Amino acid sequence: MGRTLAEKVWDDHVVRRAEGEPDLLFIDLHLLHEVTSPQAFDGLRKNGRPVRRLDLTIATEDHNTPTLDIDKPIADPVSRVQLETLRKNCADFGVRLHPLGDVEQGVVHVVGPQLGLTQPGMTVVCGDSHTSTHGAFGGLAFGIGTSQVEHVLATQTLPMARPRTMAITVNGELPDGVTAKDLILAIIAKIGTGGGQGYVLEYRGEAVEKLSMEARMTICNMSIEAGARAGMIAPDETTFAYLEGRPHAPKGEDWDAAVAYWKTLRSDEDAEFDAEVVIEAAELSPFVTWGTNPGQGAPLSASVPDPASYEDPSERFAAEKALEYMGLEAGQELRSISVDTVFVGSCTNGRIEDLRAAADIIGGRKVADGVRMLVVPGSARVGLQAVSEGLDVVFKEAGAEWRHAGCSMCLGMNPDQLAPGERSASTSNRNFEGRQGKGGRTHLVSPQVAAATAVLGHLASPADLAAADARTPAGV
Amino acid sequence: MEAFTTHTGRAVPLRRSNVDTDQIIPAHWLKKVTRDGFEDGLFEAWRKDPEFVLNRPEREGATVLVAGPDFGTGSSREHAVWALQNYGFKAVISSRFADIFRGNSLKNGLLTVVLDQRTVDALWELTEADPIAEITVDLEAREVRAEGVTAPFELDENSRWRLLNGLDDISITLRNEADIAAYEAKRPSFKPRTLNV
Numbered sequence: 001m002g003r004t005l006a007e008k009v010w011d012d013h014v015v016r017r018a019e020g021e022p023d024l025l026f027i028d029l030h031l032l033h034e035v036t037s038p039q040a041f042d043g044l045r046k047n048g049r050p051v052r053r054l055d056l057t058i059a060t061e062d063h064n065t066p067t068l069d070i071d072k073p074i075a076d077p078v079s080r081v082q083l084e085t086l087r088k089n090c091a092d093f094g095v096r097l098h099p100l101g102d103v104e105q106g107v108v109h110v111v112g113p114q115l116g117l118t119q120p121g122m123t124v125v126c127g128d129s130h131t132s133t134h135g136a137f138g139g140l141a142f143g144i145g146t147s148q149v150e151h152v153l154a155t156q157t158l159p160m161a162r163p164r165t166m167a168i169t170v171n172g173e174l175p176d177g178v179t180a181k182d183l184i185l186a187i188i189a190k191i192g193t194g195g196g197q198g199y200v201l202e203y204r205g206e207a208v209e210k211l212s213m214e215a216r217m218t219i220c221n222m223s224i225e226a227g228a229r230a231g232m233i234a235p236d237e238t239t240f241a242y243l244e245g246r247p248h249a250p251k252g253e254d255w256d257a258a259v260a261y262w263k264t265l266r267s268d269e270d271a272e273f274d275a276e277v278v279i280e281a282a283e284l285s286p287f288v289t290w291g292t293n294p295g296q297g298a299p300l301s302a303s304v305p306d307p308a309s310y311e312d313p314s315e316r317f318a319a320e321k322a323l324e325y326m327g328l329e330a331g332q333e334l335r336s337i338s339v340d341t342v343f344v345g346s347c348t349n350g351r352i353e354d355l356r357a358a359a360d361i362i363g364g365r366k367v368a369d370g371v372r373m374l375v376v377p378g379s380a381r382v383g384l385q386a387v388s389e390g391l392d393v394v395f396k397e398a399g400a401e402w403r404h405a406g407c408s409m410c411l412g413m414n415p416d417q418l419a420p421g422e423r424s425a426s427t428s429n430r431n432f433e434g435r436q437g438k439g440g441r442t443h444l445v446s447p448q449v450a451a452a453t454a455v456l457g458h459l460a461s462p463a464d465l466a467a468a469d470a471r472t473p474a475g476v
Numbered sequence: 477m478e479a480f481t482t483h484t485g486r487a488v489p490l491r492r493s494n495v496d497t498d499q500i501i502p503a504h505w506l507k508k509v510t511r512d513g514f515e516d517g518l519f520e521a522w523r524k525d526p527e528f529v530l531n532r533p534e535r536e537g538a539t540v541l542v543a544g545p546d547f548g549t550g551s552s553r554e555h556a557v558w559a560l561q562n563y564g565f566k567a568v569i570s571s572r573f574a575d576i577f578r579g580n581s582l583k584n585g586l587l588t589v590v591l592d593q594r595t596v597d598a599l600w601e602l603t604e605a606d607p608i609a610e611i612t613v614d615l616e617a618r619e620v621r622a623e624g625v626t627a628p629f630e631l632d633e634n635s636r637w638r639l640l641n642g643l644d645d646i647s648i649t650l651r652n653e654a655d656i657a658a659y660e661a662k663r664p665s666f667k668p669r670t671l672n673v
Contacts, residue, residue: 016655021634024652026659028667036553038509049646053660055669064507078507085509096670117668129552129576145554145580147645155649157656161632193494194546194572227549229575254666261664293494293549314493314544321492411503432498432550434521 002268004165005234006200009140009265013123015157022159028122028139030152031108032059032095034086035413036127040150041089051093053156058117059090060098062107063413067376067403070100079414093153106379106405109133109347113217114381116246120235120262125152130347130429132223136216137243138235138265140200143224163229164274166199167267170207172281177463179357180215181349181427181446183207183279184222185287185297191277193295196228199275202267203233207281213242214353221348222429225294234266286461288334289431289444291322296431298334300449300461306330325433326441327421334459337443341424342373342400342454343436344447346410349427350378352385354447358427359391361451361462362398368457373400373450374416376408400454412437425453478585479642482614483566485539487603488529493544497577500548500556514559534607541568542599542611548577548588557581567613569620571596582635583645589613589620595627615639 003011016024030053037059044051051057064079074080083100090097098104104111109130112118124134124141127149134141148158168187188195201223203216211219216233223231240259243249250258267273289297290304296319298305307319307330323330328337344350344358355377367373375395377383383405386392392402409416410428418424418440427450431442443459452460456468505517522528529535541560547570548556557580560568568586571593581588591599602609602622612621615636620627631639638645649656 015659016652022632024649024655026656026663029670035506039511039554042509042511043646047646055671058670063503076507082507082509117670119668122667127552127554129550131552143552143576145552145557145576145583147554147580147583151646151649154646155656156660157649159645159649193549194574197546197572197575224550224576227546227574248668248670250666250668257664258666261666293496317491318493411498413503413506430496430498430550432496434502435498438502438521 002271004267004271004273005138005202005232005265006140006163006165009121009123010162012121022161024157025123025160027125027152027156027158028056029112029117029124030057031112031124031126031131032057032149033062033108033128034082035063036146037089037149038082038085039146040153041093043150044093044153049154051095051153054094056156057153058096059086060105060108060111061086061100063407063411065100065406066414067406067408067416070404103380103384106381107347107350107407109221110350110378110382113137114246114379116243116249119243119249119258120239121265125158129224130221132229132231133217133221133347135220135223135230135232136213137239138232138262140230140232142229163200164198166196166201166228166275166277167273168201168203168277168279169205170203170279170281171205172207173210174207174281174284177448177461178284178286179446179448180211180218182284182287184219185289185294185444186284187279188222188226188294189297190279191226193225193293194227196223196226199228201226201228201231203231208233209236212353213238214351217351218348222294225429235262286446286449288449288459290326290328290334291319292325292431292433294429294431294444296322297444300334300459302334304328304330304332304334335464336458338458339423339425339443339453340371341418341422342371342450343409343424343426343428344374344450345376345378345408346428347378348429349447350376350382352382354427355382355386355391358447358451359394361448361465362400362455363394365398365455367399367454371454371457373454374403374409375400376403377405380405409436411435425450425459477583477642477644480585480587480615480639482612482616483539484610484612485566486537486608487540487542487599487611488535488538489600489603490529490541490543491600494546494549495543496550497548497553497556498550501553501559506553506555511558512562514555515562518559518563537564539564539566540611540613541565542596542603543568543570545570545572545593547573549574552576554580554584557584557586561586569596569599582639585639585642587613587615587639589629591620591627591629595625598625
């Protein structure tokens with residue numbers, strides 16, 4: 001019987017297999033950041049262990065870093081200590097680090113791919129659940145806890161139980177105005193926040209094949225929001241074209257050997273998945289969340305659901321709690337929801353294509369009165385690229401704030417937070433209670449919806465913006 | 477890791493599903509660089525409500541958390557496990573756990589027990605009606621016991637063996653040093669390296 005993509009990559013990394021034990025997997029790339037690594041380095045010190053493979057390890061600073069005044073000392077003393085701890089750990093153990101202010105600094109899941117370190121067929125881990133992003137290249141990439149970070153630092157391996165596989169096939173083409181973010185939000189709403197639990201998801205089908213690398217990263221990034229540790233997409237010419245010429249991409253003969261291998265990384269025709277989900281792309285439209293978990297989403301054209309419509313009592317209770325927290329009424333049109341804040345950025349939607357898409361919509365318009373819009377590039381490089389294209393000017397002229405790279409308001413570990421009761425349209429990945437700041441309310445959206453929402457002041461799509469323009473004569 | 481064999485204690489019934497890691501320990505607590513001192517951050521937002529179950533005086537000293545489905549969804553933060561342990565929890569019971577949280581818990585000796593929702597419902601009813609009712613989580617027998625409830629649970633033999641003996645994963649893996657070295661020797665040369673570009 002044939003094998004799935006996930007099984008092929010898994011099999012290629014088994015260091016040791018023994019009856020009654022989890023497989024011991026070799027890890028090709030270990031990404032580190034300041035939040036989940038300090039206790040792991042402490043563990044190494046306590047046991048007198050070195051980092052086994054410094055040449056497969058790289059660190060950057062992202063969760064705590066400020067996005068303003070990055071040349072000044074970090075104001076929050078606790079954040080400062082955490083960043084200083086990473087710097088000391090990397091210096092002591094010899095780990096390559098891109099600190100705040102370095103041109104390669106940024107959100108760890110933006111940095112790896114843009115350096116060409118993330119490649120097809122690799123195992124990639126990081127102490128961060130959005131490591132699933134890297135699966136867009138056709139590798140197995142998953143988030144790990146701090147004990148596992150220490151384990152990988154010490155051994156470059158992880159004992160892992162073999163996951164099940166789920167195919168998510170997206171037939172047909174995405175309609176105009178429907179993005180990768182809308183697609184993944186719709187998938188999560190369909191299978192639920194626990195639907196992918198225990199599985200590696202493989203996204204496939206015509207709509208997925210037509211996506212750019214960056215859009216594929218958006219999809220794989222949010223696999224964890226469906227409960228799956230990893231999501232992946234078979235590598236193809238789009239993948240190879242993205243990689244060629246990047247600093248760490250193979251060169252010369254190595255490139256040819258790599259591509260030959262990468263081309264074998266597809267699920268075989270006769271491979272069997274443990275579960276299958278089929279989505280018809282034509283049925284999709286811009287999608288937003290209304291609740292406090294990423295599965296609580298609906299098309300923008302819909303209304304806030306009535307909790308009484310849920311048969312499952314625990315889902316009904318969760319929906320009631322969510323509406324209470326979000327300050328919403330059942331039956332209220334999603335388009336009628338006003339926001340105070342718009343956040344464009346994060347490992348989900350902080351890459352150059354995302355910034356271009358938002359700039360394209362907001363160019364020549366103004367952020368609505370009473371709305372603040374933050375644009376935070378996913379990495380310093382993305383920021384530089386945006387500046388070279390004049391996107392920073394487009395955002396600033398529209399009244400948005402143009403910031404430095406980092407995780408920023410995705411989780412509010414730095415000063416970029418919502419105040420209690422504030423409501424955001426956010427291109428990030430989690431709408432949990434308090435995620436963007438204590439008492440803050442989050443609606444997950446695509447960069448395009450974020451930009452249109454910033455202009456109109458309520459949840460809106462670019463099509464709504466065009467309709468509003470048609471009602472208002474130019475120059476008025 | 478501290479070994480886990482069997483534990484008996486009073487319970488906290490937490491009737492909520494999808495308890496994500498941001499609720500278990502909010503992000504601002506993640507700035508700490510130690511594994512301890514997280515107890516005050518546990519369920520921080522919900523604990524502002526004096527009626528929240530953890531704040532009830534009769535729940536003081538409880539060591540078994542009985543939660544709704546999809547407990548621990550969201551981020552990979554092991555701080556969520558440390559916060560539960562720092563607070564005093566020894567075991568968490570739910571009908572479904574998020575993968576990363578489950579892995580983290582078992583690596584730290586916090587036993588996460590999967591029981592079907594009907595049994596969880598029975599444990600909720602029991603411990604809500606009688607706050608001093610005790611729950612026994614017996615890893616040797618792979619069984620949860622409480623008044624009127626005897627429920628077997630599954631845990632793979634390898635995880636169980638590590639927990640029962642409090643074994644350090646890294647030491648176990650390093651016994652296979654020769655296998656790791658052999659694997660490294662045959663890795664293709666086109667695989668990227670972070671150093672010496």
